[in-house]
Structures are given as structure tokens and as C-alpha cells.
Amino acid sequence: MSAGPGWYPDPGGQRGRFRYWDGHTWSAQTTANPAASLSPAQPPARRPGRGSRAGWWVAGVVALVVLTIVGVFAIRTVARQVVSPTAEPSSSSTATLCPDASEQTAGPQPEGGARVRSGRLSYPRLPAPFSSPKWDSRVPFGRDVQSQDATVETATNGGPSWVAGVLIARLLAGDGFYGPKQGATVVAECITAKFYGDSEVHRGDKKNKALTIDGHDAWIIESHLTFDVPDVRTKGELMIVVVVDVGDGEGGLFYASIPDTSPQFEQPARDALAGLEVSG
Incomplete structure (x- = not known):
């Protein structure tokens, strides 16, 4: 099972940002409004890793997109706030996103x-x-x-x-x-x-x-x-x-x-x- 091309919540964790998946690779471009954004013309090519590592990273991306599709990554309200003044913006951490x-x-x-x-x-x-x-x-x-x-x-x-x-x-x-x-x-x-x-x-x-x-x-x-x-x-x-x-x-x-x-x-x-x- 694989996900079709489209905008998905940024797997890098930027809150409110979406990244384009062309069916094989992620784009470098992100957007806050995927409904009004065109797909990137030329998503970057995959950079091969050493040995079998590239397969892990690509498979992980596809798995993350599939989880997004079935609703695992639905945005929910967190009971309390995590304040990271020196960190990059990131997605909400919930019990759904962080399984035991x-x-x-x-x-x-x-x-x-x-x-x-x-x-x-x-x-x-x-x-x-x-x-x-x-x-x-x-x-x-x-x-x-x-x-x-x-x-x-x-x-x-x-x-x-x-x-x-x-x-x-x-x-x-x-x-x-x-x-x-x-x-x-x-x-x-x-x-x-x-x-x-x-x-x-x-x-x-x-x-x-x-x-x-x-x-x-x-x-x-x-x-x-x-x-x-x-x-x-x-x-x-x-x-x-x-x-x-x-x-x-x-x-x-x-x-x-x-x-x-x-x-x-x-x-x-x-x-x-x-x-x-x-x-x-």
C-alpha cells in the first residue's frame, strides 16, 4: 500500500506546515495552505544512503503518509503545553502521535x-x-x-x-x-x-x-x-x-x-x- 501524490502534514514536525509527496519523494517546499498551493514542479531527487539505509528512510516516509491518511495524525488539543523557546516550531504531541x-x-x-x-x-x-x-x-x-x-x-x-x-x-x-x-x-x-x-x-x-x-x-x-x-x-x-x-x-x-x-x-x-x- 502506498499514498498518492498530495500535500500532507510536514513529517519534519513543523506545526501548521504541509509538504508535498509525489508518490516517491518529499518536496523541499512547504506551505501553510495546501488547498491553494500548486504541486512543486520538480521535487528533489532522493539522496541514496549507505547500504540499505535509504530503504528505511523512504519506507518510513511512506508509512508516515499512510498513517496520516487513516487519521492517526488528526490534530487534537493537548492537555498541557510544552514550551520550547529555542526549538523550531513542531507539531502537537498527543497520545495518538506518541504510542506506548x-x-x-x-x-x-x-x-x-x-x-x-x-x-x-x-x-x-x-x-x-x-x-x-x-x-x-x-x-x-x-x-x-x-x-x-x-x-x-x-x-x-x-x-x-x-x-x-x-x-x-x-x-x-x-x-x-x-x-x-x-x-x-x-x-x-x-x-x-x-x-x-x-x-x-x-x-x-x-x-x-x-x-x-x-x-x-x-x-x-x-x-x-x-x-x-x-x-x-x-x-x-x-x-x-x-x-x-x-x-x-x-x-x-x-x-x-x-x-x-x-x-x-x-x-x-x-x-x-x-x-x-x-x-x-
């Missing part, structure tokens, strides 16, 4: 293994007080999510109410991704939409750029978030989102969150980031 990870995709980790793995991506396993790797349902679009966290605040029932955490997950073409930059942008916005309840989140990006992870193209978004979540002492934290093109039609996600009240966990998170490897 599926527990059925979580694979077992070797007991006491030196590395935490998800698909082809892995990082050096963090020692205590970080937990053993476990599944996290909140990760948007995540497959085979592997998460380690350390308790920062404890609830009245004795369980953790706020944590520092590091995780990795797989991102597939069918989830609507067509490149590291777009993938990181979508995941970062979904995280701020899902992880903080109805609280308003202010996001200040410190890094938003391309990089290389173990010889593979990647994109990093590093931000400081501020918020006021009821019954949580922490009012801000560091967010690191990295999406890596791991090849074979797949992307890899690295995510870390370090509350301002527990800066001692920032270095382990950065060590995990520095130790990312792509296998196979």
Missing part, C-alpha cells in the same frame, strides 16, 4: 551482562544504584526497550516517585521515522508530552545537531527541562535524546534523564552515551 512501547517486543537481557542491548545498539551496563535492565512502557515508538534507573525521590508507599534513568530501544521504519534528525525530534517532543503528566514543561535546547556514533550517522538533542509536577521536589532535569542509524532498516534510540537534584548521575549517563556501540 509494546511489552511483547522486550527481549531478555543476559544476567550480569557487561552491556545492555536493544537490537544492534548497546551501552556499558550501569552499576548500582542503577537497576537491572527492565521494560518501560512510556517510551514513544520504542521496541525492545531496555531501561535502567536510580531512585531520586520516594513516594509515601515506599516506591520511587522520581528517578534518574538511561535506556535504549529500537525504532523501525513502520513507526514513521525517516532519519536520525526527524526521529530525535519526534521522540523528544513525545517524551515531554508523556513523561510529566499534565504539568507545563519548558524546554531549552543546549544541543540539536548531527554526530557520529560508532561510525554511524546520528542526531542528538540535549535539553534542560523545567516543570512543576505535584508532590515532586525536582523542578528540572537534563534530557538527552540520541537516534542512531544502525543500518538494516532500523534505528536505535538512546535516552537519559538526570534530575537537577541528583547531579551525581549525570556522569554515568554520559559514560553510557560515550560507550554506545552498534553491532553487526
Whole structure:
């Protein structure tokens, strides 16, 4: 199944903008009024990637358009606002746009293994007080999510109410991704939409750029978030989102969150980031 030519909500995430799909490629041109816009005369040619990567990006674009057609990307009102003063305008993040990870995709980790793995991506396993790797349902679009966290605040029932955490997950073409930059942008916005309840989140990006992870193209978004979540002492934290093109039609996600009240966990998170490897 493929989508016909036409104007569709910008897959790059620009709020209120539409981009033209000619059945094979996206145009460079965008518009705020597709009903009054002519189709671009010469959409840009696809730029081939290394090995099989081009197939992932193109398939991801088509998948995203199909989802648009069936209404997954209908614009809805968000219960609370995410403020990103340094970020480019982007589409609304809703529960529909940011589906939970599926527990059925979580694979077992070797007991006491030196590395935490998800698909082809892995990082050096963090020692205590970080937990053993476990599944996290909140990760948007995540497959085979592997998460380690350390308790920062404890609830009245004795369980953790706020944590520092590091995780990795797989991102597939069918989830609507067509490149590291777009993938990181979508995941970062979904995280701020899902992880903080109805609280308003202010996001200040410190890094938003391309990089290389173990010889593979990647994109990093590093931000400081501020918020006021009821019954949580922490009012801000560091967010690191990295999406890596791991090849074979797949992307890899690295995510870390370090509350301002527990800066001692920032270095382990950065060590995990520095130790990312792509296998196979």
C-alpha cells in the first residue's frame, strides 16, 4: 500500500506546515495552505544512503503518509503545553502521535551482562544504584526497550516517585521515522508530552545537531527541562535524546534523564552515551 501524490502534514514536525509527496519523494517546499498551493514542479531527487539505509528512510516516509491518511495524525488539543523557546516550531504531541512501547517486543537481557542491548545498539551496563535492565512502557515508538534507573525521590508507599534513568530501544521504519534528525525530534517532543503528566514543561535546547556514533550517522538533542509536577521536589532535569542509524532498516534510540537534584548521575549517563556501540 502506498499514498498518492498530495500535500500532507510536514513529517519534519513543523506545526501548521504541509509538504508535498509525489508518490516517491518529499518536496523541499512547504506551505501553510495546501488547498491553494500548486504541486512543486520538480521535487528533489532522493539522496541514496549507505547500504540499505535509504530503504528505511523512504519506507518510513511512506508509512508516515499512510498513517496520516487513516487519521492517526488528526490534530487534537493537548492537555498541557510544552514550551520550547529555542526549538523550531513542531507539531502537537498527543497520545495518538506518541504510542506506548509494546511489552511483547522486550527481549531478555543476559544476567550480569557487561552491556545492555536493544537490537544492534548497546551501552556499558550501569552499576548500582542503577537497576537491572527492565521494560518501560512510556517510551514513544520504542521496541525492545531496555531501561535502567536510580531512585531520586520516594513516594509515601515506599516506591520511587522520581528517578534518574538511561535506556535504549529500537525504532523501525513502520513507526514513521525517516532519519536520525526527524526521529530525535519526534521522540523528544513525545517524551515531554508523556513523561510529566499534565504539568507545563519548558524546554531549552543546549544541543540539536548531527554526530557520529560508532561510525554511524546520528542526531542528538540535549535539553534542560523545567516543570512543576505535584508532590515532586525536582523542578528540572537534563534530557538527552540520541537516534542512531544502525543500518538494516532500523534505528536505535538512546535516552537519559538526570534530575537537577541528583547531579551525581549525570556522569554515568554520559559514560553510557560515550560507550554506545552498534553491532553487526
